[in-house]
Amino acid sequence: MFKNSVTDVFFDLDHTLWDFEKNSALTFAKILTENKVEVELEVFLEVYSPINFQMWALYRENKITKSALRYQRLRLTFDKLGAEVSDEIIDVLAHEYIEHLSSFTHLLPNSLEILDYLSPKYRLHIITNGFQEVQEKKMKGSQIHHYFEIIVNSEMAGVKKPHPQIFELALTEANVHPKNSIMIGDNLEADILGAKAMGMQVVHYNSNGEPDHSECVIVNDLIEIKNLL
Structure with a gap:
């Protein structure tokens, strides 16, 4: 797709x-x-x-x-x-x-599988509203840090998703046009609508059981991304 x-x-x-x-x-x-x-x-x-x-x-x-x-x-x-x-x-x-x-390191189902699948084909990045002092520890502890080239957090950007400035910073740091990028996240407002407003393509991983919507493609398991990318 x-x-x-x-x-x-x-x-x-x-x-x-x-x-x-x-x-x-x-x-x-x-x-x-x-x-x-x-x-x-x-x-x-x-x-x-x-x-x-x-x-x-x-x-x-x-x-x-x-x-x-x-x-x-x-x-x-x-x-x-x-x-x-x-x-x-x-x-x-x-x-x-x-x-x-950050000392606990459980990942959601199929996280490693989808990162292994995507990493040879795409450049992977993180955009997070989490606190800077713990997000790096989380990724290193769960052994996923090495998958990502650019990691942008809200404290670094000075704003939080869905503010356009955090997406602008991430896109600039990655040196990629919005139309050539895709955002995958769980929060409809912060991740999906925020990225969509920037012209990014989006996939809603509905891990929180939010109501269905017509804003974009919804997946209920990360492994479904294999059918999209």
């Missing part, structure tokens, strides 16, 4: 290649236990996950800071659970979460 024009493939990282949900759960299992926070992990994650999603949406829109994101997602979760956890413990948890998150 995209075979004739694409030379460069840009990936999102979290929820697209790197298994954020599994690695995050393992991190919380570790730090909640070590800090003797008495909440059931499964119940905690059930409340935390949608709150974290909402906080990231606010962060993308520059409505909260990075430090507020890290604090509020925990404070709101514990408050909703009715768990009495001090600000001091929340600050410790917020720090340790970032410190340990």
Whole structure:
């Protein structure tokens, strides 16, 4: 479908290649236990996950800071659970979460298979809204860093996806025209609509179970990309 024009493939990282949900759960299992926070992990994650999603949406829109994101997602979760956890413990948890998150290295199904398939044929890159200090560690720990020529994050760009400036920076760094590039990501607003507005071709890897739409091709497993590229 995209075979004739694409030379460069840009990936999102979290929820697209790197298994954020599994690695995050393992991190919380570790730090909640070590800090003797008495909440059931499964119940905690059930409340935390949608709150974290909402906080990231606010962060993308520059409505909260990075430090507020890290604090509020925990404070709101514990408050909703009715768990009495001090600000001091929340600050410790917020720090340790970032410190340990990248030590877990699970990838989403068929991530390595599709990177191995694409890398001989295309130049591969990353565009991520994740924090600069952890994204490199995630990629190196999960042994995928070497696949990518250009890695652009929101702190480097000064804006977050879907802002056009982060895509412009990535395209400039890769020295590729939008029409010869494709963006593969999990978030419809940040990855797909953001890249599409720049004139890039797009594939939505619907790892989050978002509603179907007609904006672009949707895949539910990364291995389906073999049929497109």
